[in-house]
Amino acid sequence: MALFLRGFIEMLEREHPDQVVHIEKPVDPSKFEATALLKHLELDGRFPLVVFDRPRNLHGEISEFPLVTNVYAERERCAQALGLEREQAKLPLSLEYAEREQKRIKPVVIPRSESPVKEEIRTGEDADLRQFPIVRHHHMDPAPYIDMTPVMRDPDIGAYNVAFLRNMYKGPRKLGIHMSPRHNWQIARKFEERNEPTPVAIVVSHHPAFYLGSLNVSPFQADDYEVIGSIAGEPLRLTPSETWGEDLMVPADAEIVIEGEIPPNVREVEGPFGEFPGTYGPQRVRWIVEVKAITHRRDAIYQDIFVGHPDNWVMGAIPKEGSIYNRIKGVVPTVKGVHLPSSGVGRFHCNISIDKRVDGESKQAAFIALGEVDFVKHVFVVDGDIDPFNEQEVLWSVATRVQADQDVDIIKNVKGNTLDPSQTDDILGAKMIIDATRPVRRPFPERIRVPEEVMDRIRPEDYLPDWHESAVPAK
C-alpha cells in the first residue's frame, strides 16, 4: 500500500470528522490570511488539520492546489499517521517510533510512468513557484516560505538526507535556503568543496509518516529513505528525478516535488524568519536554490507547517522522546516516561519521570537526556507519581519538591542551538537540570489524596445530572 497524503485526510474525514476543518472561502496565504486563521483556532484551543480549499497563489489567483496545514498539531493525529490508535499518542507512540527508527526498510523503485508525482512535469520557464499558495507566516518574514523537507544525497557514500529547512521565495525559479551545521549542511559543503552544485529535491507534500520519519535522530550518513520507510511501516516508493535521473531519487507518492540546485559559493541575505522557538531567526547570509523542475500530481495538495506553533512542536517532540527513554532505561530501569512538552517548543524542555530507588538516579537520567538530544536545554526529573505529559503536575512537582540551592544544576559551555534566542554565543549555551524528585534518604511529606475507596464508591454521574464521560479529564 502506498503512502498518500490524501488517503490520510480521507481517513480522518471518515473516522474523525472533527479533526478536519475546511476553509472554503478564498484566503491569501502570502498575506498572512492562512496563519491568521490558524492563530485564531489556536487561541480558541482548537488544533484541527486545516484544508484551505481555495487559497490564492502568488499571482493572487485562486490556486489549483488546496493548502493543507496544522497536520501535526495534535499527537493523536501523529499516532494515526504511523498506524497507531489515538489512545497510544503518549509514550507508546514515542516508543514505537524509537523502535522503528532502529530498523531499516529499503525503498522500492518504480518507473516515472507509474509515479503519481510525475503526473505533471514542469521544467524551464514552466517550473514557476508562483502557481503555489506559498505561506507567509509571521509579520517579520520577508516573503512566503516553503517550510517542508529538502532531500540531498551524500556525494561520497550515496546516503540520502531528508530534513526540514526553510526556503524563502525569492523569485519564480529561485529560493533562499537556510541550513544549520547539521547533516544537509555537511552534504552541501562537500559539493561546494568540489565547486559543484548540490542537487536538492524539496518534498513539499507527502503523507505525514514521511515527515515524521524525516525527523529521525539517526547518525549522519544513515540513509533517511530507509529510516523513513521503517518509521512509516512500509517501503518508500522512489522514482528518478527529472533533473538527475537515478542520481537523485525522489518519493514517487509525494504530491509535489521541487527540484533545484544550490550553486557553489553563492550566498544572499535570507530571513528573518519566524522559527520553531516562537521567535524570529535573524537575517543571515545563506545559500540559494535555482529551481530546475517541478513535478506534481494532477490534483496535488500543497502542504505547510505552522512553524513556531504546536504543528511544529508536537512533531518535533515525538522522535526524540523514545530514544531518550530507551537510553535512560539502560541506566535507570525505573524510568516511567519522557516528554518534550509544547511549552518547551517540543525541544528545549524534557520531562522525565522515574521511580527513584537511589538518590542520584535522577541526575543520571537527566545527563542521558542532555547527551542524547542536543536540542534539550532544561531537564525536569520528577517522581513516578507525576505524569510527564501533564505540565500542571510537573510544575507542581517543581514548586513543592525543589530547593534551588540543592536541586538545580547548571552546566555551562555546552553545544546549544543557534536558534535559541537566549544564547549569547552562536554555538555554546547552558544546560539546566531540575531534580524535582523526593529524596530517598530523608523523610519527606506525603502528597494529599482523597481516599481511593471513596473515589471509587462516589460516582459523579449519580450526583451530577449533566455529568458525562467526556467531561472527565484525561489521565
Added chain:
Amino acid sequence: MTSMIFWVQCPECEGRFYCHNDDLRHTDWELLCPYCHNMFKQEESLAIWDSASDRAAWDSSTSTRSRREISNPSDIYESYETERSGLGS
C-alpha cells in the same frame, strides 16, 4: 552584554528588524527590509542597536520619529507585489 544579533531600522519604511552579527555586522552586504523590500547598507540604517551600542539611543530614535507602521497586511502585500516584479527574478 554580547548578542548574536543587531537591530536595524530601514531608511525607507522605518521598519525594524534584526540580522545575524557574525554574518552581517560590519560587512558590505546590503540588508533586505522584510517589510518594504528595500535593500540598504547598514550604514544607511536610521538606527542600529548592537552589543556595543546604547539601548537608550535606539529607543529615542523611535520616539523622535513618526514611524510608519507596517503591520497592515495590505501594506505588506503591496510591498510583496513590488518584490514579485523585481527582487530575485
